[in-house]
Amino acid sequence: MLSIRRALLAALCLYPLGALAADQAPDFSSPDGQYLDWLDRSVKPGTDFFHFANGGWLKANPIPPDRSEWGAYVAVDLKNQRFIHDMVEKASHDTQAAPGSAEQKVGDFYASGMDEKAIDNAGIKPLQPELERIAKISSVEQLPDEFAHLQMIGVSAPFALMQMQDYQDSSKVIAAATQAGLGLPDRDFYVEGGATNAKIRAEYIKHVGRGLQLLGDSPALAQTEAKAIMALETSLAKGSMTDVAMRDPKAIYHPMDVASIDAQTPRLHWQGLMAGIGHPEIHSLNVATPDFFKTVNEELAHTSLNDWKTYLRWQLVQTYAPYLSKPFVDENFRMASVLSGEKQLKPRWQRVLRAEDSALGFAIGKIYVEQKFPPSYKQAATQMVNQIRDAMRQDLKTLAWMTPATREAAIKKLDMMELRVGYPDKWRDYSALQIDRGPYALNVMRATSFEVQRQLAKIGKPVDRSDWDMTPQTVNAYYDPSMNNLNIPAGVLQPPLYDPSWPDSVNYGNTGATIGHEMTHGFDDQGAQFDGHGNLSNWWAASDLKKFQAGVDCIANQYSQYTVDGGVHVQGKLVTGEAIADQGGLILALRAFHAQPAFAQAKTIGGFTPDQQFFIAYGHSWAMATRPETAKTRVTTDPHPPEIYRTNGVLANMPEFQQAFGIVPPSPMIKADRCVIW
Incomplete structure (x- = not known):
């Protein structure tokens, strides 16, 4: 269901919503999370850090034909998809599942989506009652x-x-x-x-x-x-x-x-x-x-009236085309490929699994957490979240440009921020949702209607602060300004992004920066307009707001200079919030890393110092190759900058990075008039 909240969250999450993984996943096993084979040592860190950190990855991992982009996040998502695939496939063969149980619904949804013969035989029939309803409209007033x-x-x-x-x-x-x-x-x-x-x-x-x-x-x-x-x-x-x-x-x-x-x-x-x-x-x-x-x-x-009816028929069919017979699926993909550059359709199991994640995601997530996310992971990640909040609190106390009243309000908002890691405390109830082995499109329609009604039922009732907008298995994270909460799903807490056994240098450079990114969203150009209670309220002194806006404008101008394939410019004002969060998040993660007692004993690994490991891990987090068509579409629609600029654009503003690698001006990795907010 489209929502203002969802639209806002799309601009306050770590990665574009809806990214999918390819069918072949790299091996991410590593004793220390260094992934030195990802490096391209022929590129100097002071020339292009993104390609220094990820050139080896890009050469070894070309974009699969059924993908518009391919990188660390989408590959981790594939790991989850494979695990969930085995789980739901077993459920689909379980004929003893109690009617109405989560196991029955998970299994039946998958079975209906995988029954290509039945789907093709049905053709447009699942939508026929809706098409007939539109056909019966006899006046504009209806x-x-x-x-x-x-x-x-x-x-x-x-x-x-x-x-x-x-x-x-x-x-x-x-x-x-x-x-x-x-x-x-x-x-x-x-x-x-x-x-x-x-x-x-x-x-x-x-x-x-x-x-x-x-x-x-x-x-x-x-x-x-x-x-x-x-x-x-x-x-x-x-x-x-x-x-x-x-x-x-x-x-x-x-x-x-x-x-x-x-x-x-x-x-x-x-x-x-x-x-x-x-x-x-x-x-x-x-x-x-x-x-x-x-x-x-x-x-x-x-x-x-006829044109309106034709438009509504089209909108209906376009919405449900992925769940209909092969001619509709193929035509839907044909247009999608124009926008994305994908060369072939994703395997059916992946498409069905994505639909099932939307329909029954928290039922799947409960099993996922039980089998894939031990309490030790939650405990370690929660500790890191708290340490990064400590780093931000210290930062707010010492910001030279912030006056006392604004500083007090900012710290109050930070202290009120709810930090949520892994999964919800209360699992979603799907008992009222009917799922069977009948037409796939009807299962999708019933699940969609169930969620729409669930959302609309919230109107006029107390806010449910236990609700999550991302399932636990999602490889992403988000900050909600109206809730003033930070959400780190279990799915993002796994290699090559995180492992409690890895050195702090790696975990803080990668996942620590993710946590800091979401925390900074509470204080980016959008989040800064909401107070600690989640109300749209100006808590800034006028002089501080002017200084803050100057930093925001600096970021917007910086990113407006960047281009993607064909010279199409990034929309600086569209990506400002994410760029601010990237920069603030990395600064917070570095300070939290340095504040750890173990930092003094941190070791050089593979010839790289602890700080160098930190920045390489950050670069690894944005390892991504993108097709030109997708890059151009994202520049138009996506509030996240392209990954190369999420790396190089941020680091060019950080003297700590330049010091770690001994980079001296002039250098593409040093912004002379650097942007400073946090």
Whole structure:
């Protein structure tokens, strides 16, 4: 389910959400976590540290044909996928599992997804009731009812309805609405010029036409319909806020009562929309993007009913295409490959497992934790988290540019930050979710509806602080500004990223920097706008805020100079938060490492000093090769900088790195006018 909270978390997690691993995983066994074979010693650390640290990895690990990128994080994810694969496959063969049990649901979901013959024989039939429902719409006035209905099965067209913590009172859960409804990943693909975007738009029109032909429309009709869909989506895109603009929490916070929203957008019938999602009692909500809803309101007047119905058919089919018969899957992949550069479809077991992780992820996670995450790992990682918080507290106490009042508020927020490691204290209850061995698409639809209803049921109730937004097996981490909590799932706490038996130099350089990254998100350009209670509140003295903003602007300007394949520039203002978190996180990890009693006895290993080991481990964490198509797509949509700049861009601002490797100016790894915040 799309949500404002999810969108914000996407910009406050360690790695882009949804990354997948390839079918072949490297061996990450290591007695000390050094991975010296990853190095390319022909590259000088003072010239390009990313390729010095990872050149050997990149040469030995070309991107598999079914992947858009390949690196340490996605390879670790594969390890998890293989483990989970064995687990769910065994469950799928267990005919004795109690009906309604987690084991039955896990096994049946996987079995239904792997039954290619049944899926292909069914074709479009699983969606037929939904298509017929759309076909029966006889007036524009009935469209909002269908918009609401589609929300409940995970189709956010042309907008998304959801829940969120109130930015002004984080103890409350309120309803919210935001822009959505585009078939391409971002509004920029529709409205920005350039040969790449023009090619993507042309391919998308062809893709829509082929998809509609699979629904039975004639080629001529499908071509006409595809152009109409493109026209409608382009209008929606023009009315949408940019990703950069949406990074400002104040810009997406517009609480309104239903009467006020109806006055601005009367064709949307907001009280009916609330009833349609099962909450007729809702009389106010946050309209995150008011101008977008005015655009939708106008399109309800100017776009024909037939075009709207065709658009909704398309949005439905596009959402569920990965779970339908082979022609739909292949067409879906054809368009995905234009955006990602992937050469072949991922193995079915991986695709099904990813869907199952979304549907039953915490049921799987409970078994994963029991078998893969011993208490000693949780204890050691929790200790590191606390030590890095100690380092940040000390940093806040000594920052020269921060005045006493702001310093006190910052330390208070840090002390209030909840630190969560491994897995939730309370496991999610799936007892109300029906899963069987029937049509795969219907299992996905029921699971999606179950999650949508679970989320919407939070509206008007006390905040559930036990809830996690990532499953324990996820190879990622995140900070939630409304909760003011830091979350390190068990999945990210394994080699080559972490092992309690490794030297502190490696663990702090890699996972320590991850922890520091998420902690710093509480104080980046977004997180700094929320107080310790998770409320959108200015706790800064005016003079301090001005100095802080100067550092933010420095980071944005620095990253705007970087380019990916073809000379496409990184959007500095889009990646600022992640870049700040990268830099702050590494600084905190280094200080925490130096504060350990064992640091004085740390040994040189493989010819590298403890500090050099620390920075090499940090470089290893961003080992990643990316296809040009994906790199360009990510520059448009992703708040995370490319991995090479998450390495070199951060280190160029760190004198401690330059001292560790004896780097002297002039050097690409030294930023003369370095950016300093934390």
